Every structure is written in structure tokens, then in C-alpha cells.
Amino acid sequence: MSKKIISLTEEIAQPIVEDMNLELVDVEFVKEGKNHFLRVYVDKEGGVDIEDCERVSEKLSEELDHRDPIEQAYFLEVSSPGVERKLKKREDFERFEGSYIYVKTYEPIDGDKEFFGDLKEFVNDQLTLEIKVKTQTKQVTIPYEKVANAHLAVQF
Incomplete structure (x- = not known):
């Protein structure tokens, strides 16, 4: 309903x-x-x-x-959707390239289901996030269809 x-x-x-x-x-x-x-x-x-x-x-x-x-x-x-605006449509990911975001996936990617990072690009239905793991920076590619939910995030 x-x-x-x-x-x-x-x-x-x-x-x-x-x-x-x-x-x-x-x-x-x-x-x-x-x-x-x-x-x-x-x-x-x-x-x-x-x-x-x-x-x-x-x-x-x-x-x-x-x-x-x-x-x-x-x-x-x-x-207003607020500062932690949801990202639902493909156009949202394109529009907010360069932004700091949170992504939760339906299944693990590289052993994790939750990511905070900079959205470097959204190309061919793939999100590329730059995330920090301790003192290292790495890139994670997430297929759009595996995104359970995503939103802009506030970085402290």
C-alpha cells in the first residue's frame, strides 16, 4: 500500500x-x-x-x-531534502560528483557494505568513491544496481 x-x-x-x-x-x-x-x-x-x-x-x-x-x-x-540529501537517481550521482557521500550496498564489495568517501565519478552505471582506510586512500567502484541507499554526507 x-x-x-x-x-x-x-x-x-x-x-x-x-x-x-x-x-x-x-x-x-x-x-x-x-x-x-x-x-x-x-x-x-x-x-x-x-x-x-x-x-x-x-x-x-x-x-x-x-x-x-x-x-x-x-x-x-x-x-528541503537537507544537507544529507538522498541520492536515488542516476542523475543525482552525476550532479553530485565531487561531493562527500555515504553509500550502503546490498552485498559486500571488498568486504564492506558501507562506505563514506568522495564521489570521484559516475560513469557507465558505476560509482567511483575515494575512501580513506586509516592513513591510506583507495578507490572503490560500486555498480549502481548494488546501491541500497546513498546520501550526501557531512564530513567532520
């Missing part, structure tokens, strides 16, 4: 977001305690502000109310 709601929300939100020259980054439908939350993350070059989120929320809320695709009561939240 959750996947169907997410897919339908993406379908409804995409044209709304594009008309506002924004990017639809992600959609989540989660239950927290007794409440359900429909979270829509949008972005643009230079970042979104509260007015961008407000405009998307108003238009999306109208369209969701009109179509009424979600049976249970829920809270709609529209926001």
Missing part, C-alpha cells in the same frame, strides 16, 4: 514541482506512532526556501484532496 501511495504521489507532484522550476527529490509515506506522514522533498539550485515549500504544499494538497487517493488520515509535509 505504501509503495502505491508513494508512486501515485510522485505522479501527482512531478508536474506541480516542474511548473515551479523545482526538482522532486523524494516521497515518503510513513507511520510514526498513531499518525501517518506523507513527506515530499523538493530542491532547486541554491536550495529551496519556505515559500517554495508552501507553494508546493498548497497545490499538492489541493490535487490530493481532489483525487483523494489515500484512505487514512495523514499529515502532508513538504520540505
Whole structure:
């Protein structure tokens, strides 16, 4: 049910977001305690502000109310993806080449499933990360289809 709601929300939100020259980054439908939350993350070059989120929320809320695709009561939240923005699409990896990221894989690569490093390139559906192991720097190549999840990371 959750996947169907997410897919339908993406379908409804995409044209709304594009008309506002924004990017639809992600959609989540989660239950927290007794409440359900429909979270829509949008972005643009230079970042979104509260007015961008407000405009998307108003238009999306109208369209969701009109179509009424979600049976249970829920809270709609529209926001920025934040500093640890998820990387889901191929275009995300291309756009954020040179950035410090976190990647978790479905299966081990070189004995590990979690990596923090600089995204050196994304070519032919392969991520090349430069990671530090103690005092050494090495490169790891990760096939896109083996990425379970990834996001920008804050380096301390």
C-alpha cells in the first residue's frame, strides 16, 4: 500500500514541482506512532526556501484532496531534502560528483557494505568513491544496481 501511495504521489507532484522550476527529490509515506506522514522533498539550485515549500504544499494538497487517493488520515509535509540529501537517481550521482557521500550496498564489495568517501565519478552505471582506510586512500567502484541507499554526507 505504501509503495502505491508513494508512486501515485510522485505522479501527482512531478508536474506541480516542474511548473515551479523545482526538482522532486523524494516521497515518503510513513507511520510514526498513531499518525501517518506523507513527506515530499523538493530542491532547486541554491536550495529551496519556505515559500517554495508552501507553494508546493498548497497545490499538492489541493490535487490530493481532489483525487483523494489515500484512505487514512495523514499529515502532508513538504520540505528541503537537507544537507544529507538522498541520492536515488542516476542523475543525482552525476550532479553530485565531487561531493562527500555515504553509500550502503546490498552485498559486500571488498568486504564492506558501507562506505563514506568522495564521489570521484559516475560513469557507465558505476560509482567511483575515494575512501580513506586509516592513513591510506583507495578507490572503490560500486555498480549502481548494488546501491541500497546513498546520501550526501557531512564530513567532520
